[in-house]
Amino acid sequence: MTVPGSVAVVGGGTMGAGIVHVFLAAGSSVVLAEADAERAAIGVGNVEASLTKAQERGKLNAPAAELLSRLSTVEDLAALPADTALVIEAVPEKIELKRSIFEAVARRCPEAVLASNTSSLSIAEIARGLPGERLIGMHFFNPVPVQALVELVVHSGLPGEVVATVRGWAEALGKTVIEVRDSPGFATSRLGVAVGLEAIRMLEEGVASADDIDTGMRLGYAWPMGPLRLTDLVGLDVRLSIADHLAKQLGPRFEAPQLLRDKVARGELGRKTGQGFFSW
Ligand code: CAA
16 A cells, blocks of 8 residues: 555644654655644744755655655645545644544545544544544654654544555555554553653652663663653653543553652753753
């Protein structure tokens, strides 16, 4: 299978831009939807930066400028091409925001598969009252061009043919697919957040320094980076909102440590603000 010819991505932040990058590199034409012209320009800049980095590393099979010629932007979902085959949203983890996006997209693109890049929200809940038979979780990992996994999140109302189609598209991107039942935190966020929160609690309790906790997992368990640096990379605010959601769904073992709350309140959100558990 090949990737679809026409793809739309809603949201041009870190994840959205990475998703745009991989579809452009695989041959799709991509429309990036953003709320206004300023954000659209930032999103395109993010895609450019990612493609340029890949080009410098010799990872692109065509010049970045050529791939970018297949990228366009819209500031209104009603302006998406009606024949778009796949629409992926990568906006903040707010269920009402995601639902309103899919409502507009479902009306505009009657044939499109609707995919959410949510890392923890219930796909069935996002799909409630919408055409759920074409709405799936398609969870990418940061940095999208580098991470080999796509986690497909499958709710009970989704036909097998749709799952098979989306699996084929993800594999055409060169990704390996795991299929996970729609449940809180799916497979990856549930485990990733559990380890991340425990690392923060250990730092809070003075078990070891941030550097030593991370080095322990990097060299002892061959993680590419330790759980605290990874939390900085993902964003402390993102981690906190997933933890709060999982605590509600799965109980107190996902309760966020006070240290995480304090850092988020101080605006120490990790790499993107220059300070998290480490200085960047
Ligand atoms: N295209 C674009 N950018 C590329 C690239 C490519 N083909 N190859 C590398 N890069 C980027 C890297 O992302 C990195 O970006 P920054 O400059 O912004 O840091 C930079 O080029 C350097 O890459 P290197 O491979 O030289 O650096 P490295 O060896 O330190 O690897 C890393 C960086 C890939 C991030 C690696 O440390 C790693 O794999 N870390 C773990 C990442 C991880 O666990 N991600 C999952 C996060 S959880 C998630 O995403 C899900 C969720 O729901 C929150």
